[in-house]
Amino acid sequence: AQKITQTQPGMFVQEKEAVTLDCTYDTSDQSYGLFWYKQPSSGEMIFLIYQGSYDEQNATEGRYSLNFQKARKSANLVISASQLGDSAMYFCAMRGETGANNLFFGTGTRLTVIP
Amino acid sequence: DGGITQSPKYLFRKEGQNVTLSCEQNLNHDAMYWYRQDPGQGLRLIYYSQIVNDFQKGDIAEGYSVSREKKESFPLTVTSAQKNPTAFYLCASSDGHLNTGELFFGEGSRLTVL
Numbered sequence: 001a002q003k004i005t006q007t008q009p010g011m012f013v014q015e016k017e018a019v020t021l022d023c024t025y026d027t028s029d030q031s032y033g034l035f036w037y038k039q040p041s042s043g044e045m046i047f048l049i050y051q052g053s054y055d056e057q058n059a060t061e062g063r064y065s066l067n068f069q070k071a072r073k074s075a076n077l078v079i080s081a082s083q084l085g086d087s088a089m090y091f092c093a094m095r096g097e098t099g100a101n102n103l104f105f106g107t108g109t110r111l112t113v114i115p
Numbered sequence: 116d117g118g119i120t121q122s123p124k125y126l127f128r129k130e131g132q133n134v135t136l137s138c139e140q141n142l143n144h145d146a147m148y149w150y151r152q153d154p155g156q157g158l159r160l161i162y163y164s165q166i167v168n169d170f171q172k173g174d175i176a177e178g179y180s181v182s183r184e185k186k187e188s189f190p191l192t193v194t195s196a197q198k199n200p201t202a203f204y205l206c207a208s209s210d211g212h213l214n215t216g217e218l219f220f221g222e223g224s225r226l227t228v229l
Contacts, residue, residue, distance in 0.1 A: 045218070050217060091157060102173065
């Protein structure tokens, strides 16, 4: 069964600095996908970035990049040049077991950007 | 604009009452999902539906029921059998290809049992 672990309940970062949010996973599937979502205080979930298990390049989307280390089963999110609007909960998620069309989520990390 | 609409945003219920949360999407997505979010526990899957008139139980389906009579609608009923229904409920949809595509979420419904 899939398992997603986010060990940082809360993180602080100075505005304009970079921050790394940790995510480790466990799966027996050879093919899988990893996702990161942002949840501001309004409650909606905003998709940030996706990494496929066979993608050789680390995914990047603007200020977001995914540090994918397959052998270590980690998929850390790096946010560069943090902005006050980045303050939110961040969730790592994994696509379900082969044939399943759903996502499993970690417990999240609350990021606070300090002016 | 295309998106997912959940209603109501806030809902209060007395113990023993059933309540239904609405979820409508105009993205023409095949798959729809219901997740429950509790503090410190992330999101947990209640039910999902990949096509009309078909749905599957997720990890915490007990005490919940769904229907999928139309492609754009996936209502969730929280029954009196759900022992701890106070939570934040999120509806999502996808084009059915989670290999590369993501889930699109509504803004959520917060249910409080009095």
